[in-house]
Amino acid sequence: MAQLEEVEGIVLYHRRHRERDFLVKIFTKRFGKVMFFVRGSKKQQNELMQAIQPFSRATFIADIREGGLSFLRGSKDLETYRELQIDIFKNAYATYICALADAALEDKVTHIDMYYQVEHSLNLLNEEYDPEVVMNIIEIKFLRNFGVAPNFVACGVCGKSEGIFDFSDKYHGIICSEHFYEDLRRLHMNPKAMHLVRLYSVLKLDKIGDISIKPETQQEIKRLIEHIYEQSVGLKLKSKKFINNLHEWEDTLKKD
Numbered sequence: 001m002a003q004l005e006e007v008e009g010i011v012l013y014h015r016r017h018r019e020r021d022f023l024v025k026i027f028t029k030r031f032g033k034v035m036f037f038v039r040g041s042k043k044q045q046n047e048l049m050q051a052i053q054p055f056s057r058a059t060f061i062a063d064i065r066e067g068g069l070s071f072l073r074g075s076k077d078l079e080t081y082r083e084l085q086i087d088i089f090k091n092a093y094a095t096y097i098c099a100l101a102d103a104a105l106e107d108k109v110t111h112i113d114m115y116y117q118v119e120h121s122l123n124l125l126n127e128e129y130d131p132e133v134v135m136n137i138i139e140i141k142f143l144r145n146f147g148v149a150p151n152f153v154a155c156g157v158c159g160k161s162e163g164i165f166d167f168s169d170k171y172h173g174i175i176c177s178e179h180f181y182e183d184l185r186r187l188h189m190n191p192k193a194m195h196l197v198r199l200y201s202v203l204k205l206d207k208i209g210d211i212s213i214k215p216e217t218q219q220e221i222k223r224l225i226e227h228i229y230e231q232s233v234g235l236k237l238k239s240k241k242f243i244n245n246l247h248e249w250e251d252t253l254k255k256d
């Protein structure tokens with residue numbers, strides 16, 4: 001008989017399998033992402049069904065197998081993010097962050113640092129923190145996991161790390177104002193937005209303080225991140241498009 005483990009984890013998503021069973025993707029602290037099979041037997045339903053809701057955090061009693069599917073037998077110490085379940089905006093951001101984690105990380109590879117970053121991001125969303133800021137920070141953090149690590153530290157030409165910077169695809173990162181002429185197709189970023197992106201690349205979400213950002217600066221940060229995701233990562237998640245749609249719908253409602 002397989003040995004049961006107690007693993008702490010965050011539910012990224014679940015989907016129904018056949019009539020009563022579920023497939024549940026959990027980001028575990030010790031084993032990384034693992035897909036679990038949950039049999040929807042009546043006995044288990046009350047206890048486990050609660051725990052496999054998206055964004056739940058719990059200690060799962062798990063039978064983790066090397067090859068093939070792993071199984072969930074039970075759970076304890078369940079924590080759910082109520083705000084993320086009931087607020088459509090927060091739910092959309094949390095769904096996207098979980099989808100990003102699923103796309104960026106390999107299954108069954110431990111990513112303890114990103115585990116904590118995802119956990120903190122859900123905490124922050126639940127606590128009314130600006131969801132765009134949380135999303136942008138985590139998007140920048142996941143770039144490394146996609147094998148894309150733009151140089152946000154220093155100018156790609158001279159190595160200078162202070163001053164005004166812009167983003168250059170040619171140099172795969174920032175270039176300083178003295179070397180703007182080296183790339184005529186640089187992004188012409190708002191310097192404040194560029195500064196914040198550099199800050200985001202080194203910031204830990206558990207150490208984040210209040211950040212107040214003007215809408216136009218926010219728009220520029222979004223432009224850069226979407227540019228990098230399109231050009232270098234090549235990822236377009238439906239959950240991200242949904243966030244953009246939500247904002248458009250909201251604007252339409254305001255106009256009427």
Ligand SMILES: [Zn+2]
Nearest residue numbers: 155158176179
């Ligand atoms: Zn330079």
